[in-house]
Amino acid sequence: MALGNKTLQDLLGPITKQLDHEAVAESVELPEWEFKAQRVTDGMTHEQLVDKFQEEAEKVRTEVVRCSADGLAAAIAAIVGKGVPETGEACTVIAADDDRFAQCGLYDAIKAQELVTDLTVWDSEQGEECIQAALTATYGITYTTGGIAESATVVQPTSPKCGRAVSLLPLAHIAVVDASAIVPTMFEVMKEYEDKGEKLPSQVCFISGPSATADIELVRVEGVHGPMYVNYVIVE
Amino acid sequence: MAILYNTESTLAERVEACLDDDFKHNAIKNAQEAFYVSRGRLVEEMGDGWQQLRMHAMEVRNHVTENLDYYVKQFAENAEKNGCIMHYAPSGDDALWEVLDVFEKHGAAYAVKSKSMMTEEVGLNEVLEEAGIKITETDCAENILQTAESKPSHIVVPALHFNREAIADIYREKRGYEGSSVPEEITHFLRKILREEFMEAEVGIRGCNFAVAESGSVTLVTNEGNGRMVDTFPKVQIVFVGIDRIVPDLESLDTMMALLPRSAVGAKMTAYFSLDSGPRGEGEADGPEEVHIILMDNGRHELANSEFSDMLRCMRCGACLNICPVYRHITGHGYGSIYPGPMGLVLTPGLVGYDDIDNMVYACSLCGACTEHCPVSIPIHDLVRQHRINIVDQHKNHAIEVPIFKALGLFWSSRPVYLAGMKIGAPVMKVLAHGGNALDASSTWIPVVNSWTSTRDFGVLSETRFRTWFKEHKEQQNNAEGGEQ
Incomplete structure (x- = not known):
């Protein structure tokens, strides 16, 4: 038998009473906001925004490379081709299943790397196997849907073709972002979702650099539960 | 743990013990200075924009408070539309019953948790352990506290009162750690042992920084990524949401997130900010299959439409702790509340009343530094003073x-x-x-x-x-x- 038995009405009743409302309003209009904040990105050209994105990324220990759409496969292959960061040992890779990756020949380019011993492409039908592969993978590669210049953040929604594990479990995350999708602040990203008016993806993760903590004597340590290294690849 | 702990000692005894602890002092002092300096740099960079952001956040939060019943309802309905299972908890006990129901339904006996002050508020860990359920804290600091059986001393970096040697010893003794006391090595040991727990756990328990009424979404701010792990692997997820966490729409999330990490740790963004709307979608292979939202009041509604309604704007950033001269000296454990420092002086009696708080509201010099630094402009020191006035009016203690x-x-x-x-x-x-x-x-x-x-x-x-x-x-x-x- 269930122990909990309270309803939404039980929760709302005391609030409504405390507010001296007769009942919960049918609808509430948002007021015209009086304040709108200036941001450091105000008035920047798109080129400056991309530069700002790169500059901020480097501040949070994220390496940035820029390439053309044609050069994407080569740019990523160059990163994974170095093997495990710092040690240079042989490595494994898991990547999102993305048409743009297939078209630019990324998967073949990765397999051709001497130090890459295994490549897994995310496949929801093989979810458990993919998660296991991600757990031990050196690199996880995703194509993000946008970037935020102010804080060097990439926008990573979950989808059947790109599970949450790809950008979370590997030792290093390589996040690809189109230069054209770099916007000034989080506001523009939120506004776009709002304007679409569709149900949001089950998760949209805003990622800004490597996983980090300062819980022991305030010493910054990277690579706590998520990736220890993050690379952004900007496609121009 | 309930809101108040260590109630067997008096405030004076706790303060005296804390004043004698030089390590704890220095740890808090260093944290205050580090956060203060990096926050200051970011605030300066924004120029006038910072004050405008604060004012905007204030108007947004006030609008929600004035229409709190409407926004609680809107959030609940939209979260349900997203496929979440809603549980309503007017009181902390109601929340506990609802959580126990979820465990019973799934016959689950193992949970991982990412730091959540609301679960501390209701004493969730103790109740689950009593019910025979294993629950692992996964935030580094919280895991240190849980392993050491200690209490948080800061709401953002809760294990400040242990040095690296003590932490290494705790893991050597309890978890067979064999490494050195270098923070990096201990942290990577935690990465290894906690990964196994994330993968095994049946239920993930987490808090919520902001809940979005319009989209029915919950959000989580973390740096370590433990929140993401809790959010990705256990099949069942329980989300604690306070009725004072709600923002009206997605756009206002930007305002809150421009203020929160800057105020909390002096960073433009945390490593991760996740916006979750319902269980895993069709065809997705990870993320929770079932999401239970515990929407909890536990005394918060009484702050609305009262002299303390400003406190409902609080986003738990800890900026007021990082600037408070009293907190610097008596440290987090002196207060005897899970909500210490200036915000705690206002919130604690706001939630539990005046009878059991000792002379807590007098642990303040009314200097006003907290008010000046609060990202949502809560007149914290005025509210502390208001509590004192109420106590005298009610002829309590003094x-x-x-x-x-x-x-x-x-x-x-x-x-x-x-x-x-x-x-x-x-x-x-x-x-x-x-x-x-x-x-x-x-x-x-x-x-x-x-x-x-x-x-x-x-x-x-x-x-x-x-x-x-x-x-x-x-x-x-x-x-x-x-x-x-």
């Missing part, structure tokens, strides 16, 4: 102050009595203070005076009156000037 101040009033309004008092005051007090500079807690045997000295020190009167000193000083100065001419 009712004795009424006759004392009456007597002092008489004393100061009669010149002969005052002069006589001053004359005998200094030598008498010197004897009472055993030749020291102040009457402290050791003078509680002295009637009348003890109602003051039991809670604070009383400086010994100087043997020389200021007027006398000033007169002599002036004469000396005149003589000196005369001498030079």
Whole structure:
């Protein structure tokens, strides 16, 4: 038998009473906001925004490379081709299943790397196997849907073709972002979702650099539960 | 743990113990300085924008508070539309019952948790453990505290009171750690042992920084990524959401997130900010299959439409702790509440009332630094003062102050009595203070005076009156000037 038995009405009743409302309003209009904040990105050209994105990324220990759409496969292959960061040992890779990756020949380019011993492409039908592969993978590669210049953040929604594990479990995350999708602040990203008016993806993760903590004597340590290294690849 | 802990000791005893702990002091001081400096740099970079952001956040949060019933309802309905299973908890106990129901439904016995103050507030861990459920804290600091069986000393970096050696020892003893006391090595050990737990756990329990009414979404701000792990692998997820976490729409999330990490840790963004809308979607291979949202009040509604309604804007960033001179000295454990520091002085009595909080609201010099630094402009020190006014009005604790101040009033309004008092005051007090500079807690045997000295020190009167000193000083100065001419 269930122990909990309270309803939404039980929760709302005391609030409504405390507010001296007769009942919960049918609808509430948002007021015209009086304040709108200036941001450091105000008035920047798109080129400056991309530069700002790169500059901020480097501040949070994220390496940035820029390439053309044609050069994407080569740019990523160059990163994974170095093997495990710092040690240079042989490595494994898991990547999102993305048409743009297939078209630019990324998967073949990765397999051709001497130090890459295994490549897994995310496949929801093989979810458990993919998660296991991600757990031990050196690199996880995703194509993000946008970037935020102010804080060097990439926008990573979950989808059947790109599970949450790809950008979370590997030792290093390589996040690809189109230069054209770099916007000034989080506001523009939120506004776009709002304007679409569709149900949001089950998760949209805003990622800004490597996983980090300062819980022991305030010493910054990277690579706590998520990736220890993050690379952004900007496609121009 | 409930909101109040260590209730068997008095505030004075706790404060004294904390004042004696030099390591804890230095740890808090370093944290305050580190956060303060990096926050300051970011605020400066934004120029006028910072104040406008604060004002905008205030108007958004106030709008929600004024229409709280509407937004709670809208959030609940939209979260349900997203496929979440809603549970309503007017009280903390209701929340516990709902959580136990979820565990029973799934026959689950193993959970991982990412840091959530609301679960601390209701004492969730103790209840689950009593029910035979294993629950692992996965935030580094919280895991250290859980393994050491200790309490948080800061709401953002809760294990500040342990040094690296102590932490290494805790894991050596309890988890077979064999490495050094280098923070990096301990942290990577935690990465390894906790990964196994994330993968095995049946239920993930987490909090929520902001809930979006319009989209029915919950959000989580983390740096370590443990929140993401909790959010990705256990099949069942339980999300604790306070009714004071709601923002109206997605756009206002940007405002809150521009303020929160800057104020909390002096960073533009945390490593991760996730916006979750329902369980895993069709065709997705990770993320929770079932999401239960525990929407909890636990006394918060009483703050609305009251003299403390400003407190409902609080986003738990800890900026007020990072600037507070009192917190710096008595540290997080002195207060005896899971909500310490300036915000805790307002929120704790707001949630639990005045009966059991000792003299907590007097642990404040009313300097106002907290108010100045609060990202949502809560007049924190005014609200602390308001609690004091209420306590005196209700004749609680300090009712004795009424006759004392009456007597002092008489004393100061009669010149002969005052002069006589001053004359005998200094030598008498010197004897009472055993030749020291102040009457402290050791003078509680002295009637009348003890109602003051039991809670604070009383400086010994100087043997020389200021007027006398000033007169002599002036004469000396005149003589000196005369001498030079």
